[in-house]
Every structure is written in structure tokens, then in C-alpha cells.
Amino acid sequence: DGGITQSPKYLFRKEGQNVTLSCEQNLNHDAMYWYRQDPGQGLRLIYYSQIVNDFQKGDIAEGYSVSREKKESFPLTVTSAQKNPTAFYLCASSFSADFTQPGAFFGQGTRLTVV
């Protein structure tokens, strides 16, 4: 079955610790995205990548890092520099298109809590 897999579903982080959230897709999508959602809020873009070995900062990139070494994978690292990391993290992927963009499909999300 094709889809986007995020892991883990729940993650607990201690103060000052880096953690990495996994996102894998087997949809042959070119573009991948990371969003953050806080309670009662919309999705805010952290990082996105349109092609392997290339990525761009979104609106709230500070304290986060990503890599795109393979088309299928786009892991997100939440560093200790991110002062308020408790949130719901969503990974999405889509085909790239010059004119009509077909829309992004989401993984099930990772809930990160700082303890």
C-alpha cells in the first residue's frame, strides 16, 4: 500500500535533548513538507523540499533541521535550540507541478512532548 509513514506516533523529549522524527513515503512524490500544529491552531510550515539534496526554510525553521538524502525520506530533527517544541508534527508529500499542484497527502503525525 502506498502512503506516508511517520514514526514514532508519540515522542517524549527531555530538556536540552535533540530528537529526530522520521517521515518515509512510497508514493514517488517529489516534494515533502514538515508542518507544526499547536492546539487550536493551523499548520505552520517548518521546512520543505522539492527535490533530493535540496530544501528550503519555511516560516518557523529556527531550532529545526532536515535532510533529504533520498527521495523517499525527509527526517526532521528538533534541536535543543527549539524552546517550545511540544506540538503535533505533520509530514506531507506531493507531486511537483509547474502549473497545477495536485495537493499534499499527510502522514499520521508525531506528538512531541517535552518532559
Added chain:
Amino acid sequence: QKEVEQNSGPLSVPEGAIASLNCTYSDRGSQSFFWYRQYSGKSPELIMSIYSNGDKEDGRFTAQLNKASQYVSLLIRDSQPSDSATYLCAAFMNRDDKIIFGKGTRLHILP
């Protein structure tokens, strides 16, 4: 100006009525627009995409796009309690090659 704007709601609609959700966007060059449904605690689900001015119908859902007014809407006919969710409007920003979301409108269908 925020890139994609929606009223946060909640919007309460009686069961069986038409729910109307609205969204505006700032990038006049955007060509692709989307509506997502998100149930509490779950990830967003793509329900409609629209690229051309006018209406696009899919079952009980109709998306409407007016590029001159930079306005997108979603109509849900014969609203059901299962339609109660947050609806997110999104636009593909051609200038930056990224998908930007509004904050979402909470819809509550009253039985």
C-alpha cells in the same frame, strides 16, 4: 497580510442544511487551492482541489474559486454530524513552490 485567511469559527449548521466555508489568499499568482478536513487529534485529509475559476463538485462537496477576488469557498450540502471537523484551506504559492495553510474553520453540525 496573512497568506491564507479563514474565519476560525465555530460555524454551527443544522443537520441537512448547507455549510459554507470561506477563505481568502494573498498571492495573486497562486494557481492551486485545496480543502482539507481534520478531525480532532488526526491528520488532515484532502477532500477537494480546484485550479480554475468557477465551481467544482464532488458528491456533497462543491469548491468555488474566484481568482479576481482571491477567494475560495467550500459548500457542504446535506450536512451530516460526521462532517463536524476543522476545515483547512490551503494554497500552493507559485512564487515559493510551497503549500500554505489557513488556520482552519471549526464546523459543528447540529443534530
